[in-house]
Amino acid sequence: MAKAGIERSPQTIAAARHSRSTLCFFNAFCENLRSSLVSQTSLSEFSLIERFFERRALNRSPNDVDRAVLGIGDDCALIAPRAGQSLAISTDMLVEGRHFFPGVDPHALGHKTLAVNLSDLAAMGAKPRAFTLAFALPDAREAWLAAFSDGLFELAERFDCELIGGDTTRGPLNLCVTVFGDVPPDLALRRDAARDGDDIWVSGTLGDARAGLGVARGEWSVTGDDAASDTATFRRALERPEPRIALGIALRGLARAALDISDGLAGDLLHILERSRVNASVDADAVPRSAALSRLSADVQRRCTLTGGDDYELCFTAPAATREAIEAIGAEVKVPVTRIGTISTLKAAADRPAITWHDSTGAPLSLTLQGFDHFNAD
Ligand SMILES: Nc1ncnc2c1ncn2[C@@H]1O[C@H](COP(=O)(O)OP(=O)(O)OP(=O)(O)O)[C@@H](O)[C@H]1O
Ligand SMILES: Cc1ncc(C[n+]2csc(CCOP(=O)(O)O)c2C)c(N)n1
Ligand SMILES: [Mg+2]
Incomplete structure (x- = not known):
């Protein structure tokens, strides 16, 4: 659930422009921006997370007893083990060119990214509860992200599985989910x-x-x-x-x-x-x-x-x-x-x-x- 070091504040940008002593910082900022997740014409890392992931993760009843104690937005999520149950935990990663072809339908990719992980819970007899999503994207294209998150959340909502955190970075397309489920230990x-x-x-x-x-x-x-x-x-x-x-x-x-x-x-x-x-x-x-x-x-x-x-x-x-x-x-x-x-x-x-x-x-x-x-x- 780490956050990449991208400077976001416009005030900080202005201050850097008007101060010789901060010229180095400004140059570093420009370099950072070039190599950061987003281009100037697309979304920032945090608006991307908020718009395509956090908003939908919160699209549940606040009284739902099954929800995490603390979800997206802090350094860790908090989930309480249920009485008499073990947490079943599994991680699966999908890498472009290894697990799926470049250019695959992003809606299908969103589905498969979560499906292969839920499948490991099924194999243990566990009931899905929550998941984290870590991914590297080469760029932040809105249409791609919208379709990917639709495919992901349509499946998550079917199985009542809550997105509780993750990590977002720029890089070759790579998607990694960790799932958490409940199972009585003697019945796993x-x-x-x-x-x-x-x-x-x-x-x-x-x-x-x-x-x-x-x-x-x-x-x-x-x-x-x-x-x-x-x-x-x-x-x-x-x-x-x-x-x-x-x-x-x-x-x-x-x-x-x-x-x-x-x-x-x-x-x-x-x-x-x-x-x-x-x-x-x-x-x-x-x-x-x-x-x-x-x-x-x-x-x-x-x-x-x-x-x-x-x-x-x-x-x-x-x-x-x-x-x-x-x-x-x-x-x-x-x-x-x-x-x-x-x-x-x-x-x-x-x-x-x-x-x-x-x-x-x-x-x-x-x-x-x-x-x-x-x-x-x-
Ligand atoms: N890098 C790793 N470090 C520690 N344990 C690992 C690592 N990679 C795999 N494992 C463990 O090895 C076991 C087998 O992993 P594997 O990924 O083959 O799981 P699987 O369910 O057989 O296949 P799939 O990855 O398709 O779900 C699991 O218990 C998994 O947690
Ligand atoms: C482009 C492309 N090339 C090959 C395959 C086949 N494939 C990749 S990983 C895997 C096993 C499960 O992976 P893991 O053990 O990492 O969970 C299989 C059967 C594919 N789906 N797409
Ligand atoms: Mg398995």
Whole structure:
């Protein structure tokens, strides 16, 4: 919640102009201004914060008991932990060229910046409460900021998640959110809780976001009668993921381990296995996919569903005795849930946890799959 050192007062500017002794200061001020966040034709840093972020953050009832004790405007925000609950905290950063293409729709970017963070709360079974937003912008364009903040706050308001602070600076486009949520500590859906015999489930469908990335990069193309709507499906999945908050909360006390699939099923499921010290057997054909993805080649489907990142669906394990309850929850929160495999014990305590893949006939598949890795990325 630091503030960049930009001089704002017009009186200070005038005083500097009329004093030789302050000439150096005035030169420094001019230099500062040149390299500061805003050009003379656009917004100042603080009017930008006030107009596009602080005003909307305060657009809530002052009597709302869920609000922070102290929000935007001080050196720190203050939030009080709730009785019997832990604060779930997570940070995710989006960098232009790494997480999104230059020139992406700013409304979609605002949505995704918060959505990927809320998704981590969903994966813990936590209820969103507040967030901070730190960003670097190359320049302060009003239309861009208006669309970005609309996309951000439309999602924040849907999940009653309050913006309580942040940091604003000039630089290559980079957006970082920290989210805070509430979860009773003994009901949090942790990665280390999978047990022998658990079913492995995923929500929604997997692979559309990776299919959208492949289309945008020209790795494959979409053809046929449904080309326009399939392309729109993939693009929507890539740009506007839906955090599965209601599902995560409903799974408290039923699911054992959970995470959100940001780096691809193969890599992310392995995180559960490593934390829980167990193996998994997965039916690659059972992994749910959209009708649009089913129209791409079998190879592309497998690559997108098993290794594609950016889906933000939940992968969770649960005892077989909870199958009906989990189906009922999926119906209640209107998110399809699909069983794709089973957890088993390691053969020897020192073994590295692994996933064995098979097809719908049970025939083993020899797949070498890797999740998204920033330093070894696909
Ligand atoms: N620079 C860092 N310092 C400390 N902990 C980190 C750092 N980067 C990541 N972590 C921690 O490592 C763990 C895995 O991080 P990761 O970012 O892969 O989370 P994820 O939920 O698997 O993926 P995503 O980033 O897509 O949400 C988390 O507990 C995270 O807090
Ligand atoms: C332009 C562009 N290039 C690549 C991708 C794919 N991608 C980037 S980061 C990531 C995993 C989640 O990130 P993190 O682990 O940092 O949360 C994925 C799947 C994209 N969306 N846009
Ligand atoms: Mg996660």
